[in-house]
Amino acid sequence: MASKKSMKSAFESMMFVWGEPLDVKAAADVFDITKQEAYDLFKELQEEYEQEGRGIVIREINKTFQFVTREENADYIERLCTPVKARRLSQSALEVLAIVAYKQPVTKGEIEAIRGIKCDRVMEGLMKKDLVCEKGRSEAVGRPILYGTTDTFLKNFGFSSLKELPPIDDVEGVMAVDADLVEAEDEDPVAAGQIKFEF
Amino acid sequence: MSYKVRLQTFEGPFDLLVYLIENAQMSIYDIKISEITSQYLAYIQTMQETDVYVASEFMVLASALIEIKSKMILPRMVDAGDGGVVEEDPRTELVQRLLEYKRFKQAAEILAEQEERCSHIYEKPQEDISAYLEEPDEYLRLDLAQFAAAFNLFIQKKQKVDSVRKHYTRIERERARMEERISYIAGVLKKSIGQFFSFKEFIHNKKDRYDVVVTFVSLLEMAKNRIVHVEQSSTYGDIQVSAGQNVDGTVSLDIPSAGLPDGYEEELMGKKKQEVPGGK
Numbered sequence: 001m002a003s004k005k006s007m008k009s010a011f012e013s014m015m016f017v018w019g020e021p022l023d024v025k026a027a028a029d030v031f032d033i034t035k036q037e038a039y040d041l042f043k044e045l046q047e048e049y050e051q052e053g054r055g056i057v058i059r060e061i062n063k064t065f066q067f068v069t070r071e072e073n074a075d076y077i078e079r080l081c082t083p084v085k086a087r088r089l090s091q092s093a094l095e096v097l098a099i100v101a102y103k104q105p106v107t108k109g110e111i112e113a114i115r116g117i118k119c120d121r122v123m124e125g126l127m128k129k130d131l132v133c134e135k136g137r138s139e140a141v142g143r144p145i146l147y148g149t150t151d152t153f154l155k156n157f158g159f160s161s162l163k164e165l166p167p168i169d170d171v172e173g174v175m176a177v178d179a180d181l182v183e184a185e186d187e188d189p190v191a192a193g194q195i196k197f198e199f
Numbered sequence: 200m201s202y203k204v205r206l207q208t209f210e211g212p213f214d215l216l217v218y219l220i221e222n223a224q225m226s227i228y229d230i231k232i233s234e235i236t237s238q239y240l241a242y243i244q245t246m247q248e249t250d251v252y253v254a255s256e257f258m259v260l261a262s263a264l265i266e267i268k269s270k271m272i273l274p275r276m277v278d279a280g281d282g283g284v285v286e287e288d289p290r291t292e293l294v295q296r297l298l299e300y301k302r303f304k305q306a307a308e309i310l311a312e313q314e315e316r317c318s319h320i321y322e323k324p325q326e327d328i329s330a331y332l333e334e335p336d337e338y339l340r341l342d343l344a345q346f347a348a349a350f351n352l353f354i355q356k357k358q359k360v361d362s363v364r365k366h367y368t369r370i371e372r373e374r375a376r377m378e379e380r381i382s383y384i385a386g387v388l389k390k391s392i393g394q395f396f397s398f399k400e401f402i403h404n405k406k407d408r409y410d411v412v413v414t415f416v417s418l419l420e421m422a423k424n425r426i427v428h429v430e431q432s433s434t435y436g437d438i439q440v441s442a443g444q445n446v447d448g449t450v451s452l453d454i455p456s457a458g459l460p461d462g463y464e465e466e467l468m469g470k471k472k473q474e475v476p477g478g479k
Contacts, residue, residue, distance in 0.1 A: 019325035059320070066322060074319035083321065088314060091307065092210040098306035114299050117211035117256040157310055158317040168306045 007031055008045050011038070011065075021064035021155070039063065060160035062151050089129075096122045097131060101153065101165060105135045105146035123147070131156065212260035213300040215242065220297070227297055230290055232271055236264040267293060375403070375410055380417040385426055388442040398429075398438035 002010070010030070015022050028038035042065045046058040059068045069077060077083070089097065096119050099111045111119050126132045135148035149162070159165060209215040219238050225231055243257055270289035384401050398418065404410045418440065421427040425445040431438045 017328060019323050019328075057320075059322075069321040071316060071319045074321070077321055085318065088311070088318075094307035094310050094314075095210060095303055098303045098310050101310070102303070102306055114213075114296075114303060115211050116213045116260060116296075116300070156317055157313040158320070159313070166309055168302050168309070 002031055004041065004044075007033075008041050011041060011045060015058070015065060015067050019066075021059075021061050021066040021151070024063045024065070035063075059155075059158075061154045062161055064151070090122075092119075093122050093125060097126055097149075097153070100126075100132050100147050101149050101162070102168060104148035104162075105138075106148075107138055107140070107144040107146055109144060111147075212257045213297065214304075215239065215257070216260060216264075217297060217301060217304065227301070228294060230294070232264065232268045232290060236261075236268050239264055263293065375413045377413060377417050377420065380413050381421055381426075384414075384417060384421065384440075385446060388427060388440070388446055392442045392446065394441065396440045398440055401440070 011022075011027050014027060014030070024035055024038050024042060027042070028035045031038070042058070042060070046060065046065070049056065049058050053070075055070050055073055056067050057070050059066050092115075095115060096111055099114055100106055103110065108119060108123060111123075123132065130150055130152040132147050132153065133150050135146045137143045138146050153159075154161065209218065216235070216239060219235055219242070220227060220230060223231070223234065223238070225235070240261060243261060246257075267289045380401070387396070387401070398414070399405065401418070402411055402414045418427060418429060418438070422429050422443070425443045427446070428441045428443045429438050430441075
């Protein structure tokens with residue numbers, strides 16, 4: 001078996017040639033090692049790049065690895081050439097995408113229930129951008145299509161896996177603010193009175 | 200329904216409602232339904248006045264708000280079943296939905312930030328690595344544009360070749376012809392009348408199927424004109440050739456001038472000689 005060092009070096013070369021995210025499985029097959037072993041080597045390599053603060057970063061996307069530029073260097077790259085900026089997603093597209101990302105697999109009906117508005121068009125746009133895709137069908141009545149996010153989504157939003165999505169279940173931030181408001185209102189007898197009067 | 204164009208500020212009824220609640224600095228857990236409902240209706244009114252088509256979804260929420268408002272003035276004590284009473288707030292469901300919506304609105308903001316960050320990261324698209332690949336299958340994975348480009352290239356090449364061809368004629372090397380083969384066989388036989396030859400002896404290049412066929416057809420033609428006498432003892436067996444009665448005669452051969460008759464060639468080249476007609 002090749003030494004760790006030479007395998008890492010080989011993976012580095014392979015990523016360079018491949019350009020696209022390189023599947024850990026494909027890399028593992030080359031050396032006939034397990035996926036986990038290859039994954040660990042990629043992680044080590046990623047760490048090395050990180051420690052040295054290289055201009056190239058190894059990005060992980062759902063068990064694949066890819067060379068990308070360092071975020072901080074964007075300005076310099078843009079000075080060198082003017083890359084076409086992809087248009088940002090609209091607010092509604094982001095909302096729908098967020099629901100799909102956090103609740104997947106999810107049906108259109110569920111998305112519409114949360115937003116209180118139809119989402120066919122937005123979904124169509126997201127599918128076209130390859131950010132969401134069909135993930136099968138629900139067992140519910142009418143067997144509606146279930147949607148989930150794609151690897152492109154992970155890539156474009158900088159997540160290495162779905163587990164990396166920041167938790168949103170704690171709406172504590174929102175609640176805390178609201179709680180303060182409630183207290184503030186309670187202290188104000190007029191405001192408190194108003195509430196009483198209204199109902 | 201493209202509500203989005205008409206309501207630039209709000210993405211949907213919940214978006215509007217959340218905005219109104221936050222704008223009024225109200226707690227989401229203690230919505231002043233009356234106030235919010237009138238604000239909400241006023242907003243829809245403005246939209247209608249400014250000749251904006253109001254999406255039905257906004258109306259649905261408006262009616263839901265009015266329903267909640269009317270329920271608020273009714274006694275809210277509900278029999279819990281076990282003798283006790285529970286106070287039921289008609290706003291509960293709305294609050295739950297608003298909270299759910301806010302959660303995802305917040306998630307959308309996170310995603311927007313992430314998207315912004317990632318727009319500063321550049322990746323290299325995969326270059327053409329087909330030069331490193333042995334499998335021609337790779338070409339089949341081209342997308343439509345690449346495929347069209349490849350096809351155009353092919354057409355251009357073909358046009359170039361065609362234009363060259365226009366000025367030049369291709370000349371094929373002349374292959375063995377029947378007349379030559381007949382005169383050759385006749386010559387050999389004339390010299391040794393009464394002697395038997397094997398069919399194979401007359402074939403110059405035994406590996407060339409064309410040569411075999413020419414020899415065979417020549418022999419058939421000669422047998423027809425009684426220049427040779429052919430015998431085959433068994434199927435697939437060797438053919439014995441000897442001089443026929445007309446071997447000295449000058450029989451005019453009725454054969455086409457250019458090798459095998461039309462179609463003969465392909466027909467015979469395609470199949471293996473299966474059966475050799477018996478000697479005449």
